[in-house]
Amino acid sequence: MKTIKYFFFFICLFVSLHNLHSQNNKPDTPPDKMLANPLFTHYFNAPEDAFYQMMEQKFALRKKQGYHLQDTEQWTSLGPTPINFYGTSSGRVSTVAYDPRDKSGNTIFLGGAQGGVWKTTDGGLHWSPKTDNEKALASGSIAIDPNLSGEYSIIYCGTGEGVWFGGGPYSGCGILKSTDGGETWTLYRKGLPYRTTFYKVAINPRNPDQLFAALQTGLYRSEDAGESWEKIIPSDTAKRQCTDVAFSPDGRKVYAIGPSSEYQFYPSIGYWISEDGGESFRKHEFTKLENRRTKIAVCQNEPQYVTIFFDMGEHTYLCTSSDGGYKFSETDIGPGGGNAGFNLMLAVHPDDHNIIYFGLSNLYKTSDWGKSFCCIGTIGYWGCNACEEGATTQPIHPDLHALDFNPSNPEKIIVGCDGGVNTSDDGGKTWNTGLNNTLNLTQFIRFSSTQFNPDILAGGAQDMGMMYKNQDNLIWNVTIVGDGATTTTSETVPNVFVCSMTGSIPGTVYYTSDAGKSYGQSSNAEARFLPGAAIFPIISHPTEPGVFFILKNRETGTKETGNILLLRSTDNGASFDSKTPYSTMPVNFLPQQLAISRSNPNIFYATTGSIIIPEWHVTNRIYKYDRTTGSWADLFDYHRKKIPDNYFSSLAINPVNENEIYIGLYGFKIPHLFKSTDGGLSWINISSNLPDGPVTDILIYFSDETTKNILAATDAGVFISTNDGVSWKEYGAGLPNCMITKMYYSRVSGKLRVSTYGRGIWEIPVPGKIYVKDNFVLNSDDAGTNVENEIVVCKGGNLIFPFPCKINMKAGTKITVQDGGTIDAKGNEVIFQSLTGDWNGIELQGNAIDKLENSKFLNTTAGVYRK
Numbered sequence: 097m098k099t100i101k102y103f104f105f106f107i108c109l110f111v112s113l114h115n116l117h118s119q120n121n122k123p124d125t126p127p128d129k130m131l132a133n134p135l136f137t138h139y140f141n142a143p144e145d146a147f148y149q150m151m152e153q154k155f156a157l158r159k160k161q162g163y164h165l166q167d168t169e170q171w172t173s174l175g176p177t178p179i180n181f182y183g184t185s186s187g188r189v190s191t192v193a194y195d196p197r198d199k200s201g202n203t204i205f206l207g208g209a210q211g212g213v214w215k216t217t218d219g220g221l222h223w224s225p226k227t228d229n230e231k232a233l234a235s236g237s238i239a240i241d242p243n244l245s246g247e248y249s250i251i252y253c254g255t256g257e258g259v260w261f262g263g264g265p266y267s268g269c270g271i272l273k274s275t276d277g278g279e280t281w282t283l284y285r286k287g288l289p290y291r292t293t294f295y296k297v298a299i300n301p302r303n304p305d306q307l308f309a310a311l312q313t314g315l316y317r318s319e320d321a322g323e324s325w326e327k328i329i330p331s332d333t334a335k336r337q338c339t340d341v342a343f344s345p346d347g348r349k350v351y352a353i354g355p356s357s358e359y360q361f362y363p364s365i366g367y368w369i370s371e372d373g374g375e376s377f378r379k380h381e382f383t384k385l386e387n388r389r390t391k392i393a394v395c396q397n398e399p400q401y402v403t404i405f406f407d408m409g410e411h412t413y414l415c416t417s418s419d420g421g422y423k424f425s426e427t428d429i430g431p432g433g434g435n436a437g438f439n440l441m442l443a444v445h446p447d448d449h450n451i452i453y454f455g456l457s458n459l460y461k462t463s464d465w466g467k468s469f470c471c472i473g474t475i476g477y478w479g480c481n482a483c484e485e486g487a488t489t490q491p492i493h494p495d496l497h498a499l500d501f502n503p504s505n506p507e508k509i510i511v512g513c514d515g516g517v518n519t520s521d522d523g524g525k526t527w528n529t530g531l532n533n534t535l536n537l538t539q540f541i542r543f544s545s546t547q548f549n550p551d552i553l554a555g556g557a558q559d560m561g562m563m564y565k566n567q568d569n570l571i572w573n574v575t576i577v578g579d580g581a582t583t584t585t586s587e588t589v590p591n592v593f594v595c596s597m598t599g600s601i602p603g604t605v606y607y608t609s610d611a612g613k614s615y616g617q618s619s620n621a622e623a624r625f626l627p628g629a630a631i632f633p634i635i636s637h638p639t640e641p642g643v644f645f646i647l648k649n650r651e652t653g654t655k656e657t658g659n660i661l662l663l664r665s666t667d668n669g670a671s672f673d674s675k676t677p678y679s680t681m682p683v684n685f686l687p688q689q690l691a692i693s694r695s696n697p698n699i700f701y702a703t704t705g706s707i708i709i710p711e712w713h714v715t716n717r718i719y720k721y722d723r724t725t726g727s728w729a730d731l732f733d734y735h736r737k738k739i740p741d742n743y744f745s746s747l748a749i750n751p752v753n754e755n756e757i758y759i760g761l762y763g764f765k766i767p768h769l770f771k772s773t774d775g776g777l778s779w780i781n782i783s784s785n786l787p788d789g790p791v792t793d794i795l796i797y798f799s800d801e802t803t804k805n806i807l808a809a810t811d812a813g814v815f816i817s818t819n820d821g822v823s824w825k826e827y828g829a830g831l832p833n834c835m836i837t838k839m840y841y842s843r844v845s846g847k848l849r850v851s852t853y854g855r856g857i858w859e860i861p862v863p864g865k866i867y868v869k870d871n872f873v874l875n876s877d878d879a880g881t882n883v884e885n886e887i888v889v890c891k892g893g894n895l896i897f898p899f900p901c902k903i904n905m906k907a908g909t910k911i912t913v914q915d916g917g918t919i920d921a922k923g924n925e926v927i928f929q930s931l932t933g934d935w936n937g938i939e940l941q942g943n944a945i946d947k948l949e950n951s952k953f954l955n956t957t958a959g960v961y962r963k
Contacts, residue, residue, distance in 0.1 A: 144290035146764035147811075148269035150789035151231040151833065154812040154826070157785060161825050164816045165860065170830035174553065174849070174857040176572035177536050179560060182493040182515050183529020184571070187211060187537030187854065188558060189512030190257050191238045192498045195277075197249045201502035204510060205278060206517055207235025209257050210266050210834055210854025211537035215278045220510075220517060220531035226278045228832035232256065233854060234266040236294025243304040248277040252322055254294025254309055255283075258339070260362075260389065260437030266835070266853075268292040271309070273322050287325030289313050295339045300373070302347035308374060310338040315352045315365060317374055329365050329377060337364040340391045340442075344399045344420075350374045351421055353392045353404065356385075367404075369421060382415060382424045391442035391454075394421075401449035403466075407436030407456075414454060414466045427466045429454075435495075439514070443499040446506050453524070455496025459511065461524055472524035473511070483524075492518040492527050495559060514559040540851035541631065542838045544585040544593060546611075547874070548881045550845035553857060554593050554612040556580020562595050564612025575615050576606060584634040586668060588641040588898055590877045594618070594634050594669035603632070603648060607669030621646060621663060621672040633690035638697055639871050641898050642668045645678070647687040647702055660687050660704060662721070679721065682728055685714045689747035693754035694870040698723040701757055701776070703744035716744050718759065720776055731776040735759075738779040740766045748794035750804070751870035752892065758782075760791030760808065769794070769808060771821060782821025787812040795839045795848075798867045801890050801914075807848070809836035814850060828860045843872070844883045868893040868917070876901035880929075885909065889944070891916030900924045907933030910958070915942025921951050929954035939963050 178184035188209035195203035202219040212233035213226045227233060232255035241250040255268025270285035270292055293312040300306040307318040315329040315338040329352060330336050337354040344350075349371055355364035367390075368377040387406035395401040402421035405414050411431060415424040441455035450465045461483060462469040470483035473492040493515025502508035510519045516532035543555030551567035562576040562583065579598040586592035591611040597604050605621035608614060637643035644665045660681040663672040681687075685706045693699040700723070705716030715736075720729040739759060746760030755775040761768045767783040768791045786808060793809035799818075806817045807827065814827040814836055827848075835853040842849065843866045849859045866883070869890045874881060880902030886909045889895045895913070897903075897920065905911070907930050913919050919938065928938070928951060937958025940946055946960060953959045 142267070142291070142764050145269075146788070147267045147291060148231060148285075150764070150787045150812050151269070153787040154833075155231075157787065157824070158826050163827065163829050164818075164825045165828040165863070167829060169828060169861050169863065171828055171858045171860045172830065173536055173855075174859055175536055176538050176563065176565065176856055177534055178532045179515075179538070179563060179572045179574060181560065181563075181574040182491060183518070183527075184532040185493055185515035185560065186532040186535035187516060187539050187560065187856070188495075188497070188514045189517050189537065190235050190259075190497045191253075192510055192512040192517060193238045193240050193500050194503050194510065195240055195249050195251075196242050196503045197240075197244055199504045201504060201508060203249075204517075205238050205240065205251060206512060207238050207253055208233070208535075208537040208854055209259075210234050210539060210852075212832065212834075212855075213238065213251075213253050213272070213278065213281075214535065214537075220519060220528075221533075223534045225536075225832070226274075227253070227272060227281055228855075230255075230272060230281055231283060231833065232268040232270070232272075233832060233834045234268050236268060236292070237297040237309075239297040239299050239307070241299050241304050242301050243299075245304055246275070248275060250275050250304070250321075251278050252297050252299070252307070253281075254292065254297045254311075256291070256293035258293050258295035258310075258312065259439075268294065271297070271322055271325075284323050284325075286323065287318075287327070288316065289335075296341050298341045298343055298350075300343055300347040301345055303373075306347075306374065308341045308343075308350060308352070310341040310352065310354075312337055314338050315341060315368070315377075328374075329368055335363065337362045339364075339389050342392050342394050344394055345396045346399070348373050349394075349399075349420070350377070351392050351394065351402065352377065353390050355388045355390060355406075359386060359388060362388075380422065382417075382421075383413070383426060385413065385426075387413075389437045389440050391440055392421075393442050393444040393452075395444045395449040396446040398447075398449045401444070401465075403442065403444050403449075403452055405440065405442040405454045407440060412436055412456060414452070414462070414469075416466050425466075427469075429460070429469065439495040439497055441496040441499055441511075443501070443509075446501055451523070453499050453509070455499070455511070455513075457494045457496075459492070459496050459513075459524070473518070473520070473527050492529055493559075536856040537854060538856045539853045540837055540857065541580055541598075541853075542582045542584075543840070543849075543851040543857060544583045544838075545840045545842055545849055546585045546590065547587065547842060547844050548590040548876050549611075549879075550842045550847060550882075552591065552611045553849075554583050554585070554595070554608075555851055555857065556583050556595055556597065558853075562597065562606065562612070562615065564593075564608075566611050566613075573613075575608070575612055581631045582634050584636055584644070586642070586644070587636040587638050588643075588873050588875060589668060590875055592642075592668045594636075594644050594646075594665070596632065596634065598631065605634075605646065605669070605672065607665075609668055616670065618665070618669050619671040620674045621648075621665075632687050633702075635690050635692055637692065638694045639873055639896060639898070640697070642666055644669050644672075645690065645692070645700075646672065647681075647690040649685075649687065659683075659685065662690075662700075662702075679726060679728070681719065682730070683714075683717060683719070688716070688744050691747045691749050691757075693749050694751040694872075696754040697871075699749075699754045701747060701749060703747055703759070705741075705743060716741050718744070718776055729776075734777050735770075735779050738781075739770050742766060745790055745792055746794045746809075748796055750796055751798075758794045758796070758806070760794050762790040764788055764790075768810075769821065780821075782806075782817070784817070784821055784823055786810065786815055786824045792836055793839045795841055797841055797843070797862070798869055798890075799862075799864050800867060801869075801888075807839060807841075809839050809850060811835045814839070814848075830860075831858055844874070844881060846884045868895050870894075871896060873898060874901065874903060875899050876903065878902075880904040880927075880931075882906070882931075883909070887911045889913040889917035889919055893917045895919045897921040897924055897926045900926065902927045902929065905930045905935040907935055910936035911938045913938065913940050913944035913946065915944055918945040918947070920945075920947040921949075922947070923950060926951040927954065928952065928956075930956070937961060 445451035750756035
């Protein structure tokens, strides 16, 4: 995690240079937006009601058409549950709250950043998701009614995570309310913005009908238990940041706070106090400094003591008041890690105003009202010394977002951080880091698996680095620390992955040949720091062993033409050829997507462009590359009037036709999926009845000799078309309502896997035989590759074995090579066998070609036979 310090140094340097470049030395957009992950930039300028309408369309489509697969074939979770990292980890928790009705402290609710509401009744040993089927899983703030009226606890969850940047702020669409202890929920939106991002929900401790909410658009009030809302600060239609709100214990005073009104990047409300229970507010000043994101807390049993914690960029400050929040003294905490807009936490001990917990990358504690402070739990980045009494051999994951006190013993606390949740029974001296075993909140940027062993998974995730799981591990392990990005498996060699990172040196490329247990840094694969440039395409050659391609920016490039390089590795990603690039694209700025034809691997398609920095925006373009001529064809003139100029989020080629290509787009209120059948010279819109939202990935497979299945991963789930995009249907039941970031179809295991941004990885069976109409490679490690279904090699298809290997067929199955198909062992010894009983051999039909002269056939009486 220390490498993140240098990452943010470069961010600050880049922003400074960008400010000088901009007119009047002021950037057009805040620095966090400029540096946002390309996965999420389309949300910054999305139409207000876009997310809600997308989900409404999904539910309407489901109600009308049902699912493509039968109810018996549903999505199931593959975790990670848990991740072996800082004890155990899961993913970012943005809000957490003890249920005050349960005095034992065993009932707790948490909100995953994009993972929805979860509940435990045994102190965190077991968690269960409660809002997977709601319209929004992005969680900003959970509040539980302290009045304890009624039989069950009343819980509120403001949807939309209230952060400025970092892991990708994701919009919500209102506030969820449960009146039965979290079992069922109702979404309320009246009076709230169409697109919500909640920093805090506060309930009047004396009046359960009155709530206040701090949102990115202002301070809101409800007088009917959350069913309707009114914006009261500002009183006009302006949108101003309110980053926290708190009640005094008697409910008579309400404190609302945000960044300084003069803060240039975000219009904000400043600091306000109500002395009449929220009927009216008066603006106050608590500091002469320009505060940015700001938190406020009131000591519940000593309400005259009010604490404010705020970020000022290079430093953070703790401000304390003993007169009810009118006059404050300031303590300079020092540098907070440069990302306080992302992680900023404050909590005051309910019985002792001297004890204050506050968090940035570190978790701090003061026991003398801010006169001195030290780190508890976290390792101590940014020069923070560990408390002597709180030194711990088991640090918790950095980047703090929430803290709550056990209702019966405030020495017992729970924190929410980028790694999940952790508890302490002694005020932070020691920590329980084993409470994430059943949580599934990982925010994957990309993931991959392998055809040769479906038990092997690897992926890059927000603040979980690069992680892996194989058949030897029930839990996931982190190999590279930081923020993970792209990961791609070899299509020809077992256990080989190539990946990139964003949290250490953006654009750095790594490789592994042991399924993720260890990584080396690829040589001659230039790192290039540009906003969003760390998430660049990496692909494997479909048939050439050990060959990978990456498309990325030149290290010393500018905005000039020739800044994007196509680099090749022939040694499983250990080195690339940046000194003598495989090819240089005649275009500049961000590479987006790259695909290689399976039917003709000499043909590539690529997309480039940018949407992040307005004054650096370049047109999104599609290119075609022919390896035989070394030339790039710019297809812009063919698609500029057909396809909107939005970020090209996905690219796919029909595995049996190099000229049939598919393009997916980010954004809303536009068509999102296009198809060309002539190599990009003409385009048709095949979005049809897809929900109006980003298409994040495209996958094509055949379920028989003629039926082509097009899968579209979106922010609303996974959809399928079996009629060339004329109509779409939701693929299967059981998938939470969250953003899909990548798909992987394991043909030999008959499983489709997807990664999500907030709910880990999921899989669903793909029923039927394995149809090979393209060039398809099989290989294995020493244990062999298990093939779960019959294989049919169709006319024009090639089943290739480039190395000696073992193929473990399922009992009762066979391989059929149709007339015009080929099965080719390349002279290698391939052992075909079954570990579960007899199998039925290899059937050759008509003029099918077999090149299996050195192969062996075990557990079958059929062998190879022609029919």
